[in-house]
Amino acid sequence: MHAWFAAFVDTRYSVAVPVIAVQGFRWAIENDQWQARVDSIKPVFEEARIDLGKEAIDKEVVETVWNRIAPGLAPRPLLIINGEDDPRCPIEGIDVAISKTQKAFEDAQLLNHFKVIVEPGIGHEVTSSMLKEVSDWLDKFLKP
Numbered sequence: 001m002h003a004w005f006a007a008f009v010d011t012r013y014s015v016a017v018p019v020i021a022v023q024g025f026r027w028a029i030e031n032d033q034w035q036a037r038v039d040s041i042k043p044v045f046e047e048a049r050i051d052l053g054k055e056a057i058d059k060e061v062v063e064t065v066w067n068r069i070a071p072g073l074a075p076r077p078l079l080i081i082n083g084e085d086d087p088r089c090p091i092e093g094i095d096v097a098i099s100k101t102q103k104a105f106e107d108a109q110l111l112n113h114f115k116v117i118v119e120p121g122i123g124h125e126v127t128s129s130m131l132k133e134v135s136d137w138l139d140k141f142l143k144p
Contacts, residue, residue, distance in 0.1 A: 007076070008069060015077040015141040017134045020124055022080050023089045024096035025066040034062045036088040044069075077113040077141040078105075081130045083122030091118065113141075 007016040028034040038045050038057060045057045048065045080098065082089050098116055105114040117133055 005069060007078075013076070015138060017079045017081070017137055019081045019126055019130055019134060020083060020086055020089060022082060022094045022097055024093045025063075027093040027096050029059050029063055029066075031093070032059075033090065033093055034059070038062055040088070077137070079115045079117070079133065079137040081117045081133060082119070083124060083127075084118050084120045085122060086124045088124045 003013075003016050003018050003021070007013040023033075023037055025034075028037060042057075045061055045065055048068075049055075049057050049061045052061055052064060054061055078101065080094070080101075082091070082094060084091060102111070102114060105111050115137070117130070119127060119130065
């Protein structure tokens, strides 16, 4: 997840591979599925909660944070890897993110710079085959 967020804010990242990390933020808010993601980087949301004068982290706090940090991922080589049964990044929640990202890569005529891998039967874990895909992707796009 941190690779994905870092690529949002720093264009020096020439390639990004978020492994078990992508979630459609709008989908998560609309389907009340944001808690696990928020808990994984809670200090960010706590600061926003305080800034907004809220007693607890709620949908408004979550939406405010995502609107602040999510824009700006320019099309650059991007591999998304996820487990089919991941409760933190449910497939239903990444479908929207994938379709919008695919459209951005199509518009930039860089569709060969975008790939999605969903491993059947895998939850929120990184497998050796995922790591192999990451290595191959980085080798492909980070050659000197």
